[in-house]
Amino acid sequence: MAEAKLLSGNDACVQGALAAGVRFFAGYPITPSTEIANAFARELPRRGGIFMQMEDEIASMGAIIGASCTGTKAVTATSGPGFSLMQENIGYAAIAEIPCVIINVMRYGPSTGLPTSPSQGDFMQTRWGSHGDRPVIVIAPYTAREAYRETGRAVNLSETYRVPVIVLMDEILGHLRERVEFRDEDLVQEISRKGPEPGKPFLPYENTEDGVPPFADFGTGYRYHITGLIHDETGFPTNNPVEVDTIMRRVNGKLDMHIRDIERTRFVDADDAEILIVAFGSVARSAHEVVRTLRNEGKAVGMVRPVTVWPFPDEDIRTAVAGKKAVIVPEMNLGQMVREVERVVAGAVPVHALNRIDGLLVTPHEIRDLVEDLL
Amino acid sequence: MGEIHEKYLRMDKMPHIWCAGCGNGIIMGAFITAIDRLGYDKDEVAAVSGIGCSGRITGYMDFNTIHTTHGRALAFATGIKLAKPRLKVFVFMGDGDAVAIGGNHLIHACRRNLDMTAVIFNNHIYGMTGGQFSPTTFKNKNATTAPYGTTDPDFDIAQLCIGAGATYVARGTSYHARLLTDLIVKGAEHPGFSVIEVITHCPVNFGRRNNFESPAQMLLWQKEHGVAARKAKTMPLEDMEGKFTIGELYRSTEIPEYLEEYGRVIQAANEEKKS
Numbered sequence: 188m189a190e191a192k193l194l195s196g197n198d199a200c201v202q203g204a205l206a207a208g209v210r211f212f213a214g215y216p217i218t219p220s221t222e223i224a225n226a227f228a229r230e231l232p233r234r235g236g237i238f239m240q241m242e243d244e245i246a247s248m249g250a251i252i253g254a255s256c257t258g259t260k261a262v263t264a265t266s267g268p269g270f271s272l273m274q275e276n277i278g279y280a281a282i283a284e285i286p287c288v289i290i291n292v293m294r295y296g297p298s299t300g301l302p303t304s305p306s307q308g309d310f311m312q313t314r315w316g317s318h319g320d321r322p323v324i325v326i327a328p329y330t331a332r333e334a335y336r337e338t339g340r341a342v343n344l345s346e347t348y349r350v351p352v353i354v355l356m357d358e359i360l361g362h363l364r365e366r367v368e369f370r371d372e373d374l375v376q377e378i379s380r381k382g383p384e385p386g387k388p389f390l391p392y393e394n395t396e397d398g399v400p401p402f403a404d405f406g407t408g409y410r411y412h413i414t415g416l417i418h419d420e421t422g423f424p425t426n427n428p429v430e431v432d433t434i435m436r437r438v439n440g441k442l443d444m445h446i447r448d449i450e451r452t453r454f455v456d457a458d459d460a461e462i463l464i465v466a467f468g469s470v471a472r473s474a475h476e477v478v479r480t481l482r483n484e485g486k487a488v489g490m491v492r493p494v495t496v497w498p499f500p501d502e503d504i505r506t507a508v509a510g511k512k513a514v515i516v517p518e519m520n521l522g523q524m525v526r527e528v529e530r531v532v533a534g535a536v537p538v539h540a541l542n543r544i545d546g547l548l549v550t551p552h553e554i555r556d557l558v559e560d561l562l
Numbered sequence: 563m564g565e566i567h568e569k570y571l572r573m574d575k576m577p578h579i580w581c582a583g584c585g586n587g588i589i590m591g592a593f594i595t596a597i598d599r600l601g602y603d604k605d606e607v608a609a610v611s612g613i614g615c616s617g618r619i620t621g622y623m624d625f626n627t628i629h630t631t632h633g634r635a636l637a638f639a640t641g642i643k644l645a646k647p648r649l650k651v652f653v654f655m656g657d658g659d660a661v662a663i664g665g666n667h668l669i670h671a672c673r674r675n676l677d678m679t680a681v682i683f684n685n686h687i688y689g690m691t692g693g694q695f696s697p698t699t700f701k702n703k704n705a706t707t708a709p710y711g712t713t714d715p716d717f718d719i720a721q722l723c724i725g726a727g728a729t730y731v732a733r734g735t736s737y738h739a740r741l742l743t744d745l746i747v748k749g750a751e752h753p754g755f756s757v758i759e760v761i762t763h764c765p766v767n768f769g770r771r772n773n774f775e776s777p778a779q780m781l782l783w784q785k786e787h788g789v790a791a792r793k794a795k796t797m798p799l800e801d802m803e804g805k806f807t808i809g810e811l812y813r814s815t816e817i818p819e820y821l822e823e824y825g826r827v828i829q830a831a832n833e834e835k836k837s
Binding site for chain 2: 210211213229232233235237239241242243245246247248249250251252253254255256257259261275276279405406407408409410411412413414415416423424
């Protein structure tokens with residue numbers, strides 16, 4: 188595994204997805220995610236897989252859900268405007284519990300925005316973008332190496348929990364090329380969804396103990412029904428309030444049952460820090476640099492970096508901020524993740540937002556200035 | 563209920579939600595009769611539907627069934643067929659599904675020529691939402707969103723599909739049920755994307771507002787206005803005024819089926835890999 192490669196963040200996502208067994212991609216070109224489509228177009232046919240350029244992002248999302256119904260691991264990739272278009276079908280995948288992965292390489296919005304400057308403006312949309320209550324896992328890598336490993340993990344989490352998983356990239360991370368040295372811990376496993384138990388009656392939306400029903404692939408002899416209507420355990424529509432309540436609580440609660448497996452938070456010099464920076468994605472690269480420099484100068488600053496950003500790592504943040512002098516949340520938006528941090532911190536420690544919406548990355552310099560003001 | 567119904571329908575899901583006098587049941591009957599004639603194994607059939615009255619058909623039939631989002635049935639179906647080409651994929655849409663919200667998906671499915679069969683229930687109205695005009699509602703008809711009569715020109719679905727490149731296009735009606743079965747059989751056997759537009763009747767939300775006194779009267783309208791395509795060719799143009807052709811309207815075997823072409827891509831990719 189100790190092989191060094193020059194990889195862009197976008198290419199790394201593709202490599203990670205392929206390693207996890209992805210054999211279907213459907214997408215529509217949009218900067219800054221297009222390299223992902225290009226790479227899948229080259230790589231999938233070599234592996235007997237299918238690359239499909241669809242007519243729009245709505246169709247792309249529909250096609251990956253359809254492919255997944257047959258048991259094929261399927262991915263799409265997009266950016267802001269396309270991601271907005273996908274929201275209805277993401278909600279469909281969530282309630283019909285069909286595994287699929289969406290790579291969203293964030294660009295500046297709203298609308299056509301600032302093509303194609305980076306942004307972290309989709310942080311809340313990933314969680315709340317569809318109508319109705321729906322579960323989702325969102326993973327935000329911060330290096331090309333992590334983009335590889337975390338896209339692989341995204342595929343596996345999607346298969347394991349029958350939930351759409353979003354890999355939240357941004358323009359900087361997608362387009363930067365860096366030296367990646369893969370180590371043993373980067374090895375991507377191939378995990379597939381659990382199927383029906385032979386000899387046992389198959390209930391496609393069974394209220395199982397682990398919250399995740401077995402999935403029968405289309406064309407394997409289980410003729411059942413999938414619908415975006417609220418359904419009972421058999422998969423057919425219901426409007427019985429008890430049944431509706433049961434499935435909605437199971438579908439929206441299943442991730443909480445496995446939260447330790449889903450969450451991944453990284454800490455850099457956090458334990459003895461007086462000032463703590465909470466950052467994700469490419470902004471965490473700047474924050475990391477600040478911690479490195481200031482620690483060399485003997486200043487007590489640290490970083491907490493949620494890799495799994497949704498479900499938000501409440502417990503990790505709450506523990507990490509205890510007793511700190513202040514918390515800084517730098518973001519390339521007008522303050523989205525900071526709302527989550529404030530909710531978790533609940534007034535125990537002052538929380539400072541540091542926002543940039545001029546189309547440029549939050550620099551180490553400006554984070555450092557704020558840290559020094561607060562120290 | 564006949565033997566075919568018992569064999570292909572999920573009888574425990576009856577009664578269905580369609581109104582008394584609706585044409586959808588006739589189309590479903592014609593479809594399962596076609597499947598029986600084709601001799602397909604139920605496990606190998608995938609039925610995909612959109613949203614609206616027609617969308618409910620998948621819940622009643624005993625295949626691999628999926629009721630998708632409004633207008634997007636063809637996108638889901640495309641993923642299913644490409645990922646498991648062995649499956650026989652049928653797509654059910656209404657006129658709103660197929661040529662309003664899903665119009666883009668329809669023309670691109672026609673262009674690609676992936677081996678699937680689309681059955682479009684054209685009742686010229688949005689039924690589920692209570693009678694709003696659709697892209698196929700004729701001019702000067704009444705709808706809840708056209709209280710003074712419709713002004714929009716209407717789409718001819720079959721012609722649209724021929725123009726977009728579908729390689730088998732036919733039109734049937736809910737009156738000519740046996741013809742409809744024949745057309746579905748031929749569409750399914752055709753190697754490529756096939757479209758069967760079905761002129762059907764919505765007595766509650768179209769008929770009531772447009773001077774049809776009964777479902778039977780709407781069926782008679784279909785009988786009187788549907789002209790066999792072969793016969794229409796010999797008729798003077800003015801005699802076809804206000805009428806429509808039925809039967810097989812277009813068939814081409816010149817355009818290759820999509821997955822056959824994709825095989826070429828896989829071959830080229832593997833040759834490049836070797837070298």
